[in-house]
Every structure is written in structure tokens, then in C-alpha cells.
Amino acid sequence: MNSIKGFLGKLDDNELAFFVKFKYHTYMKPTQEKIQDYLEERNFNISGIETLINKNPKEKLNDNKERCPRCFSDKLRKRKVEWTATEEGFGLEDQLAVAKGFENKATYKNEIVCNVCEFWIKDPNHQKPISTSKKILDGIYKIFKGVLTTNN
Ligand SMILES: [Zn+2]
Structure with a gap:
């Protein structure tokens, strides 16, 4: 590196x-x-x-560049990915993609991540790594849920 x-x-x-x-x-x-x-x-x-x-002075910029909503940088990392998460789609675009899927034609979507602060702007296939703190929180919620269901 x-x-x-x-x-x-x-x-x-x-x-x-x-x-x-x-x-x-x-x-x-x-x-x-x-x-x-x-x-x-x-x-x-x-x-x-x-x-x-x-x-951050870039917050006030009013250009037409695509910017990260968190740090407002235009240094974004774009990657065309084959869209695999079709089962969650409800929009017209999504239905078309599902229809296309039946014909074995892949639909590609942009995956966009900020290169500066690693903010995930578009994540069509839910590839965003879950942060450790989120994992811990999820674990706590699961424990609470378990307690609540046993009490009922
Ligand atoms: Zn950013």
C-alpha cells in the first residue's frame, strides 16, 4: 500500500x-x-x-457534482455490481429487473462508497460491512427480545 x-x-x-x-x-x-x-x-x-x-466549506457548495452526504467530498468510488438483492425490490425499476432476471439478463447497479470517509452512498447488494458497535447492539437487542418473549 x-x-x-x-x-x-x-x-x-x-x-x-x-x-x-x-x-x-x-x-x-x-x-x-x-x-x-x-x-x-x-x-x-x-x-x-x-x-x-x-x-466544512464544501457543505455550502452548490455545484452539480455528486457528493458524499457526510463529508461532501466528490472523491467517490463507483463500481458496477451485478444486482443480486432483487427479492427486496418493489419499485418499477426493481420489477423490471426481476423480470429481466427470468430471462437470465443481469441487472447492474452502481455501488458508491465515499473514498474519503468510507460512507456508503449506494449499496444495492447490502455489502456494507457492519461495524463492531452495531454488531454489539444487535446482540443486546437479541438478548432483550429473548427476555421479553420468555416473560410472555
Ligand atoms: Zn465522505
Whole structure:
């Protein structure tokens, strides 16, 4: 992963703040160390992250670019994926896709993820990794549900 510094070099300070807050922890330790090196080289002040996130000038931009709803960056990662989650579709577009499915024609949808803060903008096949905290919460809900059903 030599390109991590090249990628970071293309980010402005606001994007870098979102990156550190939301994406940094998704990297393995050696890459995290490279990121730390880079932040030092750039004299990036970690304590200013919240200010950079709260005062993001891109929030006020009114261009026609497709932007991440969380960090407002236009650095998005798009991937055409064969749509497999057809059973949940109800819209016309979805029904057409299901009909096409019967003819063995694949329907492709865009999967869009923010490259800066890893926000999932479009996730047609539900590929978004579930965060650990969400998993823990789900576990707690299951326990509660279990308690409630046994009490009834
Ligand atoms: Zn983003």
C-alpha cells in the first residue's frame, strides 16, 4: 500500500479530517503508521479535526457534482455490481429487473462508497460491512427480545 500517501496528498484539510475520524481505523497497523508519518510531514494538527469537520466549506457548495452526504467530498468510488438483492425490490425499476432476471439478463447497479470517509452512498447488494458497535447492539437487542418473549 505505497499509494496511501499519494491518496492523502490529494485531500484537502477538511477531507483529511473526515478521513482520520472515519476511515483511519479501517486500515491495518502498518498502513496506519504510514498515515501517521504523513500527518506529521504535513503538520496536520489532530486536535483541530472536529473544527475542520464542523466547519466544512464544501457543505455550502452548490455545484452539480455528486457528493458524499457526510463529508461532501466528490472523491467517490463507483463500481458496477451485478444486482443480486432483487427479492427486496418493489419499485418499477426493481420489477423490471426481476423480470429481466427470468430471462437470465443481469441487472447492474452502481455501488458508491465515499473514498474519503468510507460512507456508503449506494449499496444495492447490502455489502456494507457492519461495524463492531452495531454488531454489539444487535446482540443486546437479541438478548432483550429473548427476555421479553420468555416473560410472555
Ligand atoms: Zn465522505
